[in-house]
Amino acid sequence: MREAAITGWAAGGGSLACRGPAEGWLSPEAVDEFAQRHRKALRYLNHGSVLTAALVESVLARRWPSAEARPGSVALLVGSAFGNQGETVRYFRSIHASGPADVAPMMSYDVAVNSFTSFCSIFFGCKGPVQLFSSGAVSGLEALAGGVSLLDAGAVEAVLVAGVDCESDLVTAYGLPGEAFSPAAEAGAVLLLERPSSGAPLGGRVLSAATCFAVSDGGRSATLSRLTRGLLQGRQTPRGAVYTGPRAVPARPPALAEAGAPAWLEIPARPGAALLGAAGPLGCIVVLERLRTPGRGGVGLVVSEDPLGWVGGAVLGAAE
Amino acid sequence: MQGKGGYRRVVVTGLGLVTALGSGVERVWKDLLAGRDATGDLSRFPAEAYRIRRACEVAARARSGILVETIAAEAAEEALAQSGVDPEAAPERFGLILGTLGSAGLAEYERQARAAGRAGMDAAWARSLMPGTLAARLAVRFGCEGSVATVLAACASGNHAIALARRRIRSGEADTMLAGGADVLTQTQYTHFHNLRSLSPGFCRPFDRHRRGLVIGEGAAFLVLEEERRARARGAELLARVLGAGSSSDAHHMTAPDPTGAGAGRALSEALRDAQLDAGQVQYVSAHGTGTPHNDRMEGALLGRTFGPRLATSSIKSMIGHCMGAASAIEAVVCVLSLRDQCVPPTIHFEEPDPECPVDCVPNCARELPVKVAVNNAFGFGGNNSSVVLGAHA
Numbered sequence: 078m079r080e081a082a083i084t085g086w087a088a089g090g091g092s093l094a095c096r097g098p099a100e101g102w103l104s105p106e107a108v109d110e111f112a113q114r115h116r117k118a119l120r121y122l123n124h125g126s127v128l129t130a131a132l133v134e135s136v137l138a139r140r141w142p143s144a145e146a147r148p149g150s151v152a153l154l155v156g157s158a159f160g161n162q163g164e165t166v167r168y169f170r171s172i173h174a175s176g177p178a179d180v181a182p183m184m185s186y187d188v189a190v191n192s193f194t195s196f197c198s199i200f201f202g203c204k205g206p207v208q209l210f211s212s213g214a215v216s217g218l219e220a221l222a223g224g225v226s227l228l229d230a231g232a233v234e235a236v237l238v239a240g241v242d243c244e245s246d247l248v249t250a251y252g253l254p255g256e257a258f259s260p261a262a263e264a265g266a267v268l269l270l271e272r273p274s275s276g277a278p279l280g281g282r283v284l285s286a287a288t289c290f291a292v293s294d295g296g297r298s299a300t301l302s303r304l305t306r307g308l309l310q311g312r313q314t315p316r317g318a319v320y321t322g323p324r325a326v327p328a329r330p331p332a333l334a335e336a337g338a339p340a341w342l343e344i345p346a347r348p349g350a351a352l353l354g355a356a357g358p359l360g361c362i363v364v365l366e367r368l369r370t371p372g373r374g375g376v377g378l379v380v381s382e383d384p385l386g387w388v389g390g391a392v393l394g395a396a397e
Numbered sequence: 398m399q400g401k402g403g404y405r406r407v408v409v410t411g412l413g414l415v416t417a418l419g420s421g422v423e424r425v426w427k428d429l430l431a432g433r434d435a436t437g438d439l440s441r442f443p444a445e446a447y448r449i450r451r452a453c454e455v456a457a458r459a460r461s462g463i464l465v466e467t468i469a470a471e472a473a474e475e476a477l478a479q480s481g482v483d484p485e486a487a488p489e490r491f492g493l494i495l496g497t498l499g500s501a502g503l504a505e506y507e508r509q510a511r512a513a514g515r516a517g518m519d520a521a522w523a524r525s526l527m528p529g530t531l532a533a534r535l536a537v538r539f540g541c542e543g544s545v546a547t548v549l550a551a552c553a554s555g556n557h558a559i560a561l562a563r564r565r566i567r568s569g570e571a572d573t574m575l576a577g578g579a580d581v582l583t584q585t586q587y588t589h590f591h592n593l594r595s596l597s598p599g600f601c602r603p604f605d606r607h608r609r610g611l612v613i614g615e616g617a618a619f620l621v622l623e624e625e626r627r628a629r630a631r632g633a634e635l636l637a638r639v640l641g642a643g644s645s646s647d648a649h650h651m652t653a654p655d656p657t658g659a660g661a662g663r664a665l666s667e668a669l670r671d672a673q674l675d676a677g678q679v680q681y682v683s684a685h686g687t688g689t690p691h692n693d694r695m696e697g698a699l700l701g702r703t704f705g706p707r708l709a710t711s712s713i714k715s716m717i718g719h720c721m722g723a724a725s726a727i728e729a730v731v732c733v734l735s736l737r738d739q740c741v742p743p744t745i746h747f748e749e750p751d752p753e754c755p756v757d758c759v760p761n762c763a764r765e766l767p768v769k770v771a772v773n774n775a776f777g778f779g780g781n782n783s784s785v786v787l788g789a790h791a
Contacts, residue, residue: 153646160549162499162526169507169585170516176446177588188589189651190499190528191549195779198646204660206644207781208557209549211499211529219546226564232643232667251523287570289489290545292537300542303489385524385533387545 079229080284081236083393084277085269086362087135090128090355091244092262094345101362103135118200123164123187124263125243126196129155132267133197133237140269140277144202148234152205153194154224155239156216157354160190160209163245193241205233213383214321215288216240217266217357221391222286224270234271241265242353252351264346266358279396281365284312284376288389291382298331301388305332305380308392315392317342317367318378319360321352330380338378342367357381361393368395404567408628408790409637411480411621412730413472413577416717417453417614420471422479426734428716429742430763435717436600436612442507442584449596452582453614453718465501465617466531469579472617473535480621481633482573484540492543492571493536494562496554496578497722499528503583531579543571551777552685552719553644554578555618555726556785560642562622572627577619578726586721587613593652595689601719603686603712603744604693604758606751611687614718618726620733635790637733640674640770643667647780653691654776658699664782665703665774672786674770676703679786681741681771683728684756686712687719692776697754709766711744711759725775725783732771732787740765 089103103111111131112119119127133153141147168188171180189195191209198207206227210219217240224236242248243263252262271277285308291297309315317340318333329341344359346352352359357379364377374395382388414421417435418428428435439450458467473493477484484491502525510516524530529547536545544565550557555578562576580586590596590613597610628635645667647660654661669676682704685696700710713731720727735741740763747760773785 158529159527160499162528165499165503165585166506166516166518166526168589169503169510169583172584172588173507173510173516177584177591178446180588180592188585189551189778191551191779191781192651195551195651195781198648198780199650202648204646204648204663206557206783207550207646207779211527211547211549212545213527213529213533216529222544223546223561226568229568230564246518247523247526250518250520251527288544288546290492290533290536290542292488292540292542300489385530386536387529387533 081270088266090264154220156220215387215389216354218389240355240358264355282394286391315378321356406625411476413475415468416616476619488542496558501531553775553777553783554722556783578723579617580721601688602746606749612718641672641786644783668784701755706755
């Protein structure tokens with residue numbers, strides 16, 4: 078697995094504790110302001126696409142203040158457990174209630190489960206590959222691993238990697254008390270990746286990223302340990318780690334203890350929120366912020382797991 | 398075996414198919430070569446309220462359960478059985494990537510809503526409706542402990558899955574990957590295409606001057622991709638090589654393709670560049686060929702510019718409909734079969750050429766053709782474009 082340079086990031090969404098005007102953190106009011114500014118284009122659009130677009134705009138504007146300066150080939154990879162499936166179900170309910178002929182025509186443009194990526198590619202002129210990945214709470218890390226791989230293959234000059242999930246009755250039902258996540262909530266995070274040789278100002282580096290799958294509940298912990306060992310092979314002990322997974326975990330997973338990660342960093346989310354697709358990229362941002370603290374440096378670890386079997390991880394390095 | 402740049406070569410060792418023409422690669426292939434049409438009347442849900450009521454539906458299954466999971470598992474089992482690979486030897490090196498529009502669970506949710514008179518939601522339905530759940534269930538069933546992912550890229554999803562799986566093997570992350578696509582007919586998707594006026598009132602007639610739209614289909618297809626050296630070492634039959642892949646976005650419109658074909662052209666060029674081939678070395682293209690005025694005009698012009706008007710280019714959507722996320726995976730299987738048997742399927746219902754589509758669409762009759770390199774195109778809604786290049790293994 079090759080490296081990628083992280084040259085920008087942004088995070089936001091209703092379930093995140095507001096970080097004030099801190100760079101890269103968008104409050105719900107800032108997302109609303111974006112929607113209002115572009116209300117003509119966003120008029121019929123689902124909230125997931127709006128949130129993704131607000132975050133992407135924040136990243137692109139700081140990296141390339143003018144659209145003309147952007148590379149011709151930018152890819153967009155989004156990790157989202159549910160994508161736009163909430164709107165798809167809403168569309169069906171309209172059909173069910175009033176019949177197909179009476180469904181509002183503009184709803185037809187908003188039905189695709191992958192509309193976050195399609196809309197953003199059009200809105201921002203991203204002409205590289207666009208893909209949406211659904212792997213539960215590991216969706217965002219799946220997108221990250223895919224983005225690093227795409228850069229390494231030389232197919233594009235930059236990759237926007239996003240993790241987004243928004244409120245819908247699917248997400249709420251998935252997060253019912255007693256179920257795997259309680260409650261699942263809305264959040265988004267975007268990382269901008271470029272090749273290390275791009276010369277762009279660095280926010281950090283992705284040193285390795287990968288996902289895999291545990292076919293049994295009982296094997297997931299061992300699978301996560303194996304994945305983490307592989308990601309950290311040959312690297313220094315992480316200064317800290319972010320873990321996201323099902324339910325509140327009172328103790329560190331064995332993988333973090335084995336890695337010797339001395340700290341367990343928290344994502345600034347509202348109590349009880351499990352962040353699904355956004356979890357991995359948000360974890361990366363939290364680690365990078367810590368690594369940027371003067372006198373810190375080193376590497377940090379993000380690991381994530383999902384009750385359906387996915388596990389994922391990433392090792393991040395400070396900007397050099 | 399390593400290709401240029403130190404990357405490992407990727408071969409196809411197994412195929413699996415379920416379509417409206419039937420289940421099983423050889424049965425479907427025989428019917429495709431015979432030009433058999435699976436189009437029929439829509440029966441999957443009450444259709445009285447629709448102007449157009451045509452679809453290509455797979456045969457009903459005896460056992461209950463989620464239909465898309467059933468047909469995806471059938472196709473994956475067939476592919477693995479043909480391949481003969483033993484994933485239990487190294488499950489952490491065995492992965493699965495599924496391309497889909499996200500119909501998993503939706504057809505069953507719609508059915509229960511119609512039966513109950515209301516469309517409620519609970520945790521079980523939410524889990525069933527999560528697009529990635531199908532891949533997770535397949536991974537458990539087949540013991541995949543490597544990379545397991547679901548990619549949603551509209552009608553190009555199948556090609557994206559194949560390209561991603563190839564990349565996993567080339568980079569050394571995996572030795573064996575199941576790559577494919579699966580989708581079933583849902584009232585939601587049907588209404589979406591119907592209300593956008595994308596559907597044909599009769600048949601699907603790709604590249605024909607009087608084409609009027611697509612016919613929705615459903616199906617599943619899987620390919621077993623392996624690292625070539627390992628496949629040879631265990632004596633596997635090599636069906637084809639995956640030589641290259643390219644993808645792009647039009648960045649143009651949520652449903653209509655960029656009429657200039659620039660985005661689709663970038664995906665195609667990137668795929669050929671990745672395969673280290675030029676257009677003159679291609680003998681067959683499996684077109685996206687939906688039968689819509691916009692797509693076929695754009696694609697026909699692009700193929701005419703790239704390959705010239707005499708390259709054999711057919712669209713099996715004329716026979717099995719547009720199988721959405723599964724479409725390009727099914728069409729990739731057909732490309733492999735064309736390489737194996739040195740013949741290409743027809744585009745049926747073709748009566749009058751369209752001057753704006755300067756392609757040889759293999760009208761109405763299959764054709765024997767020496768094929769060493771085939772290109773599989775997929776140009777989906779939202780401007781998602783993907784092309785995959787497959788070649789003979791020898």
